[in-house]
Amino acid sequence: MKKLILAIALLNSFTGYAQKYMTKTGSVDFSATSSIEKIEGTDKSVACLLDAQTGALNLVIQVKSFVFEKQLMQEHFNENYMETDLYPKATFRGTLGNIKSIDFTKDGEYPTTTNGKLSIHGVTKDVQVKGKVIVKGNKPTLQASFSVLLSDYNIQIPGPVKDKISKDARISVKCALEPMK
Amino acid sequence: MKKKLLLSCLCALISTTALWAQTDASELDMLLTQDEQSQKEYVRNAFKSPRVINGHSMEMLGKGVLDFRILHRFGSIDGGVNQLFGLDQASMRLGFDYGISRNLTIGIGRSTLNKEIDGFVKYRIIQQSKGHNSFPMSVLWVSGMTLNTSEISDPLLNHIENRIAYYHQAIIGRKFGTAYTLQLSPILIHRNMVDRNSDKNNMVALGIGGRMKLSNRTAFLLDTYPILYGGRKNYNQMVLSVGFDIETGGHVFQLHITNAHGMNEKAFVAETTQKWSDLQIQFGFNLSRVFTIVKNKSSSF
Numbered sequence: 001m002k003k004l005i006l007a008i009a010l011l012n013s014f015t016g017y018a019q020k021y022m023t024k025t026g027s028v029d030f031s032a033t034s035s036i037e038k039i040e041g042t043d044k045s046v047a048c049l050l051d052a053q054t055g056a057l058n059l060v061i062q063v064k065s066f067v068f069e070k071q072l073m074q075e076h077f078n079e080n081y082m083e084t085d086l087y088p089k090a091t092f093r094g095t096l097g098n099i100k101s102i103d104f105t106k107d108g109e110y111p112t113t114t115n116g117k118l119s120i121h122g123v124t125k126d127v128q129v130k131g132k133v134i135v136k137g138n139k140p141t142l143q144a145s146f147s148v149l150l151s152d153y154n155i156q157i158p159g160p161v162k163d164k165i166s167k168d169a170r171i172s173v174k175c176a177l178e179p180m181k
Numbered sequence: 182m183k184k185k186l187l188l189s190c191l192c193a194l195i196s197t198t199a200l201w202a203q204t205d206a207s208e209l210d211m212l213l214t215q216d217e218q219s220q221k222e223y224v225r226n227a228f229k230s231p232r233v234i235n236g237h238s239m240e241m242l243g244k245g246v247l248d249f250r251i252l253h254r255f256g257s258i259d260g261g262v263n264q265l266f267g268l269d270q271a272s273m274r275l276g277f278d279y280g281i282s283r284n285l286t287i288g289i290g291r292s293t294l295n296k297e298i299d300g301f302v303k304y305r306i307i308q309q310s311k312g313h314n315s316f317p318m319s320v321l322w323v324s325g326m327t328l329n330t331s332e333i334s335d336p337l338l339n340h341i342e343n344r345i346a347y348y349h350q351a352i353i354g355r356k357f358g359t360a361y362t363l364q365l366s367p368i369l370i371h372r373n374m375v376d377r378n379s380d381k382n383n384m385v386a387l388g389i390g391g392r393m394k395l396s397n398r399t400a401f402l403l404d405t406y407p408i409l410y411g412g413r414k415n416y417n418q419m420v421l422s423v424g425f426d427i428e429t430g431g432h433v434f435q436l437h438i439t440n441a442h443g444m445n446e447k448a449f450v451a452e453t454t455q456k457w458s459d460l461q462i463q464f465g466f467n468l469s470r471v472f473t474i475v476k477n478k479s480s481s482f
Contacts, residue, residue, distance in 0.1 A: 022209075024213075024216070056205050058206050060209055069476040072473065074477070075225070079397060080428075086359070161429070161430050
């Protein structure tokens with residue numbers, strides 16, 4: 001009897017807080033492709049934590065982990081533009097607006113709007129991102145795509161290469177989340 | 182008894198709640214910090230290019246990257262205005278370096294001076310890293326060979342082996358923070374034939390190379406090779422080059438002043454006779470243009 005009560009109590013204490021989902025292997029695609037040059041990088045080590053109860057969404061991107069086709073481009077991305085020695089991480093701290101409308105137990109696609117703070121290159125800005133949550137087999141996958149103006153984040157493009165780099169960077173995020181143990 | 186148990190259950194419940202109540206942000210940070218502590222991160226970009234100015238640097242080319250290098254040295258500035266401070270004359274070396282893997286580079290080049298061809302193999306034994314299992318410096322090895330393709334006037338001596346020289350070099354370097362790099366690179370040069378009977382076939386010099394970053398795209402460089410053994414007195418001089426790296430897109434320009442005419446290891450260490458003190462120095466520039474031959478694997482979703 002005692003054991004049963006204990007078991008139930010413990011179980012309760014866990015189930016109440018088990019609605020968190022996370023991954024450390026989400027991916028981000030970055031593109032500043034211009035008409036002259038293809039500039040695309042991919043990072044597959046994005047950490048993402050979603051609280052299904054409050055809708056709190058946290059993302060941490062290791063900026064150093066972006067891989068580009070051209071090694072020199074990758075070097076320039078790290079050294080000259082993102083200054084990853086100084087700013088190794090980009091983060092997003094926000095809240096999914098319509099978390100209550102998402103049923104994490106039912107397969108389906110749920111459009112979302114997330115408001116939050118995006119920090120890149122040491123600059124933090126309020127952003128609103130439209131995306132979707134795809135639930136399949138009790139596991140949600142977050143997907144979003146948006147643009148950032150490089151100058152907003154104090155990322156300077158020197159004169160000689162001004163035409164080669166798009167002023168807007170296209171960012172696509174995809175995180176397949178697992179329930180947190 | 183039962184009450185006591187319920188109470189303890191409640192306590193357990195509260196404590197687990199408290200544990201979970203910390204913000205998601207700090208929870209995620211904590212998890213990631215744990216990961217980072219168990220990871221090793223290589224220190225990159227100690228120099229902008231695989232050469233300091235004349236000599237090899239601790240930096241390597243990436244895998245599948247071809248570096249096309251055009252080195253240019255004008256005449257000595259002590260020629261004065263009549264020679265436009267040396268700009269009337271020019272000597273060059275064309276070279277191709279290729280990264281076979283991230284730790285192995287091979288290269289060939291040809292210099293105007295003595296119509297000399299040179300080739301080398303450069304291998305990085307250890308790369309400086311930080312984090313878990315880190316190593317505080319990079320260690321590299323370079324071995325090369327030079328061949329003078331101009332004929333020796335004495336037919337008795339005009340054998341190809343007499344025009345060959347070898348060099349072997351160890352490079353030990355460290356990048357301090359983000360702005361400073363220092364490397365020591367002792368070099369042994371063996372010339373199969375030397376000018377005078379009293380000259381030594383072997384020469385040893387201690388290369389010292391340094392970089393100070395001025396901005397993201399420019400850096401100040403120093404490259405010198407004091408001779409430790411085998412130099413002829415009042416003849417062989419220590420090479421000293423100072424200059425700037427300027428990076429624009431796919432190019433790196435190195436603008437510098439040096440007292441060396443030669444542009445391969447044997448030539449600039451063993452054949453430099455000009456003196457800084459007599460202003461027997463010259464302007465020079467290195468132009469490096471890299472091409473990506475084999476692309477990094479990067480897939481998009």
